[in-house]
Amino acid sequence: MSELTPGFADPVLGAQSCFRAILEAMSRPGRLQRVAGIDQPPAPLGVAAAATMLTLADADTPVWTDAGRAAEDWLRFHAGCPLVASPAEAAFLLATGRMPALATLAQGSEEEPHRSATLIVEVRTLAETVGWKLTGPGIETEHRLQVAGLPADFLRQWAANRRGFPRGVDVVLTAGPWLAALPRTTRIEEA
Amino acid sequence: MTIETGYNFGYLDENTKRMIRRALLKAVAIPGHQVPFGSREMPLPYGWGTGGIQVTASVIGPQDRLKVIDQGADDTTNAVSIRRFFAKVAGVATTERTSGATIIQTRHRIPEVKLREGQILVYQVPMPEPLFRLEPRVSETRRMHALADYGLMHVRLYEDIARHGHIAISYNYPVMVGGRYLMSPSPIPAFDNPKMHRMPALQLFGAGREKRIYAVPPYTSVQSLDFEDHPFQPIRANAACALCGARDSYLDEVVTDDKGGRMFVCSDTDYCNTRQAAREAAE
Amino acid sequence: MAYVAVKGGERAIDAAHAWLAEARRGDATLPELSLEQIEQQLGLAVDRVMAEGACYDRGLAALAVKQARGDLIEAAFLLRAYRTTLPRFGASLPMDTGAMRLRRRISATYKDLPGGQVLGPTFDYTHRLLDFALAAGGTPPPAPQATPDGEATPRVTGILAQEGLMAPEAPSETEPPDLTREPLSFPAERPLRLQALARGDEGFLLAMGYSTQRGYGNAHPFVGEIRMGEVAVEIAPPELGFPIEIGEITVTECQMVNQFAGSKTEPPQFTRGYGLVFGHGERKAMAMSLVDRALRARELGEEVDAPAQSEEFVLYHCDNVEATGFVEHLKLPHYVDFQSELEKVREMRATVFREAAE
Numbered sequence: 001m002s003e004l005t006p007g008f009a010d011p012v013l014g015a016q017s018c019f020r021a022i023l024e025a026m027s028r029p030g031r032l033q034r035v036a037g038i039d040q041p042p043a044p045l046g047v048a049a050a051a052t053m054l055t056l057a058d059a060d061t062p063v064w065t066d067a068g069r070a071a072e073d074w075l076r077f078h079a080g081c082p083l084v085a086s087p088a089e090a091a092f093l094l095a096t097g098r099m100p101a102l103a104t105l106a107q108g109s110e111e112e113p114h115r116s117a118t119l120i121v122e123v124r125t126l127a128e129t130v131g132w133k134l135t136g137p138g139i140e141t142e143h144r145l146q147v148a149g150l151p152a153d154f155l156r157q158w159a160a161n162r163r164g165f166p167r168g169v170d171v172v173l174t175a176g177p178w179l180a181a182l183p184r185t186t187r188i189e190e191a
Numbered sequence: 192m193t194i195e196t197g198y199n200f201g202y203l204d205e206n207t208k209r210m211i212r213r214a215l216l217k218a219v220a221i222p223g224h225q226v227p228f229g230s231r232e233m234p235l236p237y238g239w240g241t242g243g244i245q246v247t248a249s250v251i252g253p254q255d256r257l258k259v260i261d262q263g264a265d266d267t268t269n270a271v272s273i274r275r276f277f278a279k280v281a282g283v284a285t286t287e288r289t290s291g292a293t294i295i296q297t298r299h300r301i302p303e304v305k306l307r308e309g310q311i312l313v314y315q316v317p318m319p320e321p322l323f324r325l326e327p328r329v330s331e332t333r334r335m336h337a338l339a340d341y342g343l344m345h346v347r348l349y350e351d352i353a354r355h356g357h358i359a360i361s362y363n364y365p366v367m368v369g370g371r372y373l374m375s376p377s378p379i380p381a382f383d384n385p386k387m388h389r390m391p392a393l394q395l396f397g398a399g400r401e402k403r404i405y406a407v408p409p410y411t412s413v414q415s416l417d418f419e420d421h422p423f424q425p426i427r428a429n430a431a432c433a434l435c436g437a438r439d440s441y442l443d444e445v446v447t448d449d450k451g452g453r454m455f456v457c458s459d460t461d462y463c464n465t466r467q468a469a470r471e472a473a474e
Numbered sequence: 475m476a477y478v479a480v481k482g483g484e485r486a487i488d489a490a491h492a493w494l495a496e497a498r499r500g501d502a503t504l505p506e507l508s509l510e511q512i513e514q515q516l517g518l519a520v521d522r523v524m525a526e527g528a529c530y531d532r533g534l535a536a537l538a539v540k541q542a543r544g545d546l547i548e549a550a551f552l553l554r555a556y557r558t559t560l561p562r563f564g565a566s567l568p569m570d571t572g573a574m575r576l577r578r579r580i581s582a583t584y585k586d587l588p589g590g591q592v593l594g595p596t597f598d599y600t601h602r603l604l605d606f607a608l609a610a611g612g613t614p615p616p617a618p619q620a621t622p623d624g625e626a627t628p629r630v631t632g633i634l635a636q637e638g639l640m641a642p643e644a645p646s647e648t649e650p651p652d653l654t655r656e657p658l659s660f661p662a663e664r665p666l667r668l669q670a671l672a673r674g675d676e677g678f679l680l681a682m683g684y685s686t687q688r689g690y691g692n693a694h695p696f697v698g699e700i701r702m703g704e705v706a707v708e709i710a711p712p713e714l715g716f717p718i719e720i721g722e723i724t725v726t727e728c729q730m731v732n733q734f735a736g737s738k739t740e741p742p743q744f745t746r747g748y749g750l751v752f753g754h755g756e757r758k759a760m761a762m763s764l765v766d767r768a769l770r771a772r773e774l775g776e777e778v779d780a781p782a783q784s785e786e787f788v789l790y791h792c793d794n795v796e797a798t799g800f801v802e803h804l805k806l807p808h809y810v811d812f813q814s815e816l817e818k819v820r821e822m823r824a825t826v827f828r829e830a831a832e
Contacts, residue, residue, distance in 0.1 A: 012200050012205060013200070013253065023216065026216050028308075028408075028409060111333050113221050118216070138411070139410055140391070140410045165221075170220045198559065228657065233555065236798070237798075241799075266484065268486060270483070272487060300810055328786055329790075356822075359822065362814045362815070363811070380813070400796050400800055403657075426817045441810070441813075
């Protein structure tokens, strides 16, 4: 535990400003937001992924992650969240390797579609003027988003996720200090 | 970080904020769906805007500029009281200018000036359930939302037309969000409903006593329920504002004597003041 | 101009608060009430505020009563708003009310019972004649004292259970839900219902309990036992591994015994309605036990047709802090909506008159 790096330099304002970035990202799917406030996130987490977890996860939210021992210790210490082995039981999932399939995660019910998982995926790169064409709530005409580091069948999984609306998983993509969100309402077309 | 009083920034403790923030994100992801949340007892009474206050407290930061309106006005007593609360517990800058605010907490109105990206409109909601007058049991209305079974509401509107020739709802006029969820716009006049449609700003709704949060993301379809042969019609008094001359704003009717004398003035005080100032500057 | 007078909220609020403080103090030539006086001499008001404020602290409840000028719902609200800001250190172990140090204990179902009946400090057999001697003040003569005989005081429901006549309550290790953290959801199980009722408004529960006696709900209640006194509160900190007593509180418990005709799976027997409140709150404990029993209709397979048997109806409306907020918010300005209604009614009247003229 002695090697644990600190969490937010300012826990109250750090979480507030990170939450605003996530809220803005979720409200305007595909737009990139820059997050700060954590100097040394535990490898392999970037600043945005680490800050997102500290902003949203706590003792009430089971978390699944593949990020390894250092990140697990860091999350347990700073967020106090229980870590679970089964992706289906998690409220938040933090994937740094191959992401778990969307269909295996908590989808919520027709009456309680909000009881669904949020998947945070650390990807290689994010760019917003090229790539996929996003449409749907939060988008005036169309947003562009290019992501490197998702499974090849992501768009097929995403289309199935959308068909389940109002049930479904919401996704936050992170790359270093950057994040973008894909709420379940977003339609994605390949460029 | 504490501002005066020994309470946390924004009054709420961090656990509560996290819980509300999680609810807000799900609300944005499922436009118009009511997300239950563990509403806290606030130092203001239920019905005074505790839902809106909890939402604002979970969103607001030191960079924000907060505007609070009640009935469209910044200086009504409850708006003053809520603005003071946030000035005290969050130390944030407040403003009466709609265009200068990053967060606008409102009760019963949407400002006249078109809101823009980067702004958040927080509504205080007394009854989040649009169907409650037709079906008071929450377990039943939850099922209706799950099935998108809104026949009851259509029948009610149709009966209005059959009986009165009009839909007799003038405020809290139900809307469909994103073509899926029936939603209460909160008790804003029906005049304001069209402003919700594809609004560039984010709209968040907090109902403290009923413990529900819901949202309309930017640029999302919000349609007032109507029928082809009886299209939705926003209503306003057919008059001009006596102070600024506006014919496009929502008007308050002010009784001036006991002999039937009355005048009409803008309900949105910032809109009215801005127009008056512009006119004076031009003269 | 009248329009301007409605505005200027900031100054009006400050002036109103100053006036309120002055009205609270009343005639300044009279001695001011101390919190100790309220706690000692208006003890049942303090108890009610602790119960409905859901916070056991006599001193703070007395302060709330003073600050609220004796408005007990306002006082409960003050205490709730304070309570919600307190950190949680842990949960107490279930209290053993069987080990209560009794100040009052009565049973209506048995003439006598082990441990005996203890009348205690009750209004029950007072003649409700205004006591003009009390108006003059003075110290009452000391009440007679007796030494407790040390006999055990088993609960009446336990006596019935020995004979198999009382439906057993299955103990559960499940963490009870907490409606102050998670919003109510339905169907609501009994721990959640009891929590809501324990915080609920005495007047509301009284009326609901009363309605079950008048045929709205199928109730045949007997007071198995009411007991009031002091009970130890224990916690078991994980780092210690054993329970420690952190103090004691006064509570009132009522176990209402109801006949139950039996069902497909259960033989005829008695069932219980349960009431437990902070302080000496006998009326509320009794009403609570009636309503608790009525709300068990669903799980006992009884018909659910009376208001007191409807979980949604009772649980959504029993909280007086919620209720008073929503009822009283009607005095906030609503003129924007009223303006819409004015225009709508004018328009509808015009339509009616036009059609009549045609």
